[in-house]
Amino acid sequence: MLSKKEIEHIAVLARLGLKDGEAEKFSGQLNSILEYVKQLEEVNTDGATATSQVTGLENVSREDSVSRFCYKDELLATTELPVERGQIKVKPVITEL
């Protein structure tokens, strides 16, 4: 069972800010889902490989050539943050401890 503290830790890992009361609300819902998926434990998977791709494609590579997709200005136009010298200006990443 996930405790309130664990939910808060997961939220930090997922970069989700939780509002007051949300950890309690999600705790019950998440635990019922995890309880349900526990039934996978009863399946014998000895000898079964893990599937991550269902049609069997492997190592698809593209031609090593340059092609234009979008222009820089079109991509920068989608941000709501200030743009300076062709770059998006964000808050400081490293702050004082």
Add this chain to the structure above:
Amino acid sequence: MMHELTIAQASAGLRKKEFSSVELTKHMLERINKVDPQVNAFVTLTEDFALSQAADADRTLEKSENGGSLLCGVPMGLKDIFNTKGVKTTCCSQIISDFVPPYDATVVSKLTGLGSVMLGKLNMDEFACGSSTEHSAFGVTKNPWDLSRVAGGSSGGSAAAVAADMAYYALGTDTGGSIRQPASLCSAVGLKVTYGRVSRSGVTAMASSWDSVGPLTKTVQDAALVLQAIAGMDKRDSTTPNVPVPDYSKNLGESIKGLKIGLPKEYFGEGIDKEVEKALRVAIKQLEDLGAQVKEVSLPYTKYAVAVYYVAMPAELSANLARFDGIRYGSKPSGDVKDMIDYYYQVRSEGFGDEIKRRIMIGTYVLSAGYYDAYYKKAQKVRTLIIRDFENVFKEVDCLVTPVSPIPAFKIGEKVDSPLSMYLADVFTIPINCAGVPALSVPCGFTSDNLPVGMQIIGPQFREDLILKVGSAYEQATEWHKSKPGL
């Protein structure tokens, strides 16, 4: 009535000059303005854009006589998950509620290239997570057959728009049932293609090893027409294999005499609504009357598919949605933030709805150190066993027939606070995405409350042609697809 036509009929009318694409488009926009206030299928209406595309289509039709695509000039709608250059694409989420993409999804370019006319963008559960569109940031889509009930989801807007004759066809996405379930609940035809059959470039990713793109239409013939236009390899989507695209309309109308149809016993057991089962049994009898050989088969790992899905899907979703950080695109936080990490917390807390937060947290948890093997790896292994089930059964039979949804359309609000009970609405559609095989949802009757019931026809990988043939044979022998919700 002009809005009740199928693609094939509308296309024939355009070629015979009974009406122009501009006239057809104006008629559909009027229809939307009349009906959609009750249904809420469209989240963005692109009237000027549609009329300009229609004028272009009329010029193309004038020049090409009988050549060109049957989709040319025929108005449609797109689930709001497909990037449309210059037209807002929100995934029905607050986090990108004003996002205008700088490029078109590959399928959108393909349709535009054939002269299609886009009426607007359609409602969905936020980031395609849900089975009712109740998780949309822009309100629920109502079922055209009973406005107090859900249209299904996540492609609920697409299904409702087609069922209520507000678009001749729509595109949706299907990760665990999101095309087939709403199609079934609204009495539309919905096709979930083989994984990789249709490009997903420019379509916001939900769970990348499960996602697929496909059409919602009024008839099986129309589904074949749309699939023809969008199927094939795309260098921008490395999961599209180089498998030839057959002529999907070629075998439609052919007899299904001697075809072996399997009925997996796991899909007809506990939890299925009595009236849904009854409609299916009648439909199966009709398939037998058409000459098909029906036998009971077993897919023993079926019962684990939902559990596999609710481990693997949130894991992939949490990784995919990590890109929504409010920097390159998407909304800024409403309050002051001190640093970057605080910025992420606020943007994502304000921008994502509860269902997305739940799934991101489940995904983050099952991928975290110490739990990866127990949850994610285990689920991927059970997935392999489910795939083997399908491989084995297709040695015995040509295709499978099952219900699409165990229950007809449920009441708005009935399941929204109980995530697990909502997830179980997809119990018959999720295993198909597990195995990456194609499946078609075809209308096959109504309950005593006049709620639509859908039949699911499942085939081996890349055999869309086969399931379309079966669906078409059934459709031609029945009248269900002609019923209208009376809006």
